[in-house]
Amino acid sequence: MANAYKKFTANDIATVPFNAHKLYNFTSASAVLNKVTYFNANWTSESIDLYSSESIKYNQIDHLFYKNNKKNLGYNFGEQHYAKQRRVLYENLNIISVPNGLIGYEIKPNSLFISTSKGEFIEDTHGNLIVSGTNLSDYSTDIESNILNIGPVNGFERYDLNILSGYAITLDYDRKAYYRNGKPRVNNISSYSTPDFGDEFDDSYYFNLIKYKNVNFAEKNLFNGSFPSINFNGSTSEIKLPHDNKFNFNPLDDFTIILQAEVSHSSADTSYLISKSTTKTIVPSPNEGKAAIISTKTSGALQSKDVLAETQFPFEVYVEGSNVFFRRSDGTNTPTISTAISLHTINNLAFRVSTVSNVRTMGIFVDGILKSSITDNTLTQTRNKANIYVGNKGGSSNFLSGSLSQINIYNKGLTDTQILNHYSSSNGSPYVGNVFHRNGFVTFTHPAYVVSKANLASGLNNIQFQGSHLIYEHEYQCTIDEHEFNDTLNTSARKVRSKDSDDLADFATGSLFKPYITTVGLYNENNELLVVGKLGQPIRTSNETDTTLVIRWDS
Secondary structure, three states, X not given: OOOOOOOOXXXXXXXXXXXXXXEEEEEHHXXXXXXXXEXXXXXXXXXXXXXXXXXXXXXXXXXXXXXXXOOOHHHOOOOOOOOOOOOOOOOEEEEEEOOHHHHXXXXXXXXXXXXXXXXXXXXXXXXXXXXXXXOHHHOOOOOOOEEXXXXXXXXXXXXXXXXXXXXXXXXXXXXXXXXXXOOEOOOOOOOXXXXXXXXXXXXXXXXXXXXXXXXXXXXXXXXXEEEEEEEEEOOXXXXXXXXXXXXXXXXXXXXXXEEEEEEOOOOOOEEEEEEEOOEEEEOOOOOOOOOOOOOOOOOOOOOOEEEEOOOOEEEEEEEEXXXXXXXXXXXXXXXXXXXXXXXXXXXXXXXXXXXXXXXXXXXXXXXXXXXXXEEOOOOOOOOXXXXXXXXXXXXXXXOOEEEEEEEEEEOOOOOHHHHHHHHHHXXXXXXXXXXXXXXXXXXXXOXXXXXOHHXXXXXXXXXXXXXXXXXXXXXXXXXXXXXXXXXXXXXXXXXXOXXXXXXXXXXXXXXXXXXXXXXXXXXXXOOXXXXXXXXXXXXXXXXXXXXXXXXXXXX
């Protein structure tokens, strides 16, 4: 056995990267042993000085992945598909954290399976966590069709209106910002109204401008979990949205209104839930009603004011006694439909205008079930310039006493199945959490699927996923020219068995005798052996043609 050496050229070496997917399958016990952690995190209104580890985790995951994710895409970690990945964070969540050593480059999309005490879960193609077996076409997942959405998702932050949050900026010369989270108000308030400065938006991707007035926020148990709701006091509470043409549904337009409503008025009262019918806001000119131009300093000049809207309207929904009414008008025809609901309890109400086989119908669904329908006989336009009012009739009468949650308007007629699933999911979404592939985090955010801290130890049953590990394949072409390595340096082929002898033994002088290659080694510049390649069978050298041995190894 003897060795011969040859230096590589740049053309002899190639490196090719590729991903290898390794499947992991952990039970609750093996997950802990492999540092796959499962924990609960929660929002708190306490001062940052009192934060528990769960609150710190909540704020970290919120800051990195959820906070202002629709506005500030560049500030969130990882990849995000604006229109496909729905990121919603409520008061509590569960987090599964997988070490980078296991995920490698990322958790391979569509490879995740999780079993907890709340059920079995997989992911869709965009990093949304869903219940295993969910048919996404049975839900309305198109964000462009959901033109109004008032959860309110972050309503839990205002359960206690007299605890401050965020930063306060002082008025001194250096404009320093001081953290005030968890500090009590000096002057308590009993209800919330949108401040005159700054804007407030709904939860949809349209960022509809909304204005709260004299409302409160509280937790309500809907069909599938506890969600924030808005309480109306029956006398002054309202939500107001300015006129917007996208809510001006004409006779040929399909649409659906869905909301969770608890009406607590007496059987003789009438309370409006949502309408775009009676009142619009205008800005009168300085000389309106005058024979000559008057000074703009005159009281009311160029100031907005509310007046009666047009007689036609696209929709209004109200409760009279224990019956809910849905109607619209073209100024001449006013089709009206109604059905009974339960007072002092939560009802999931859907109001749909849809066209099937050129027949346009209006329908009311209660808890996902169609209760009443009629033909929509509006003929001419139903659009107007009225504002949208939630919780009263045009800001002046028929105030709602009760609560509303998950207020949605879609610019299409949802199917019966989609309306039923809107009710059964409570928030209208098939998504129960998110998967952040490249960061190794999986979150459960839907309130119905969050395992409480007390049950956390037994909450995770199984987790399966594939880690995408980046591997480099190194290829070395070991080329032996026809004139190289044709002599053996093996001492057994010498007449005198010594490395210093030049005379070959008789058996090694014939034309049939050729050296054989059995092993190829790769060395660095310091002559240190890095890789050994053993051939499956010896290869005879040739003095007539080149011989190339290709060695591949992965790292």
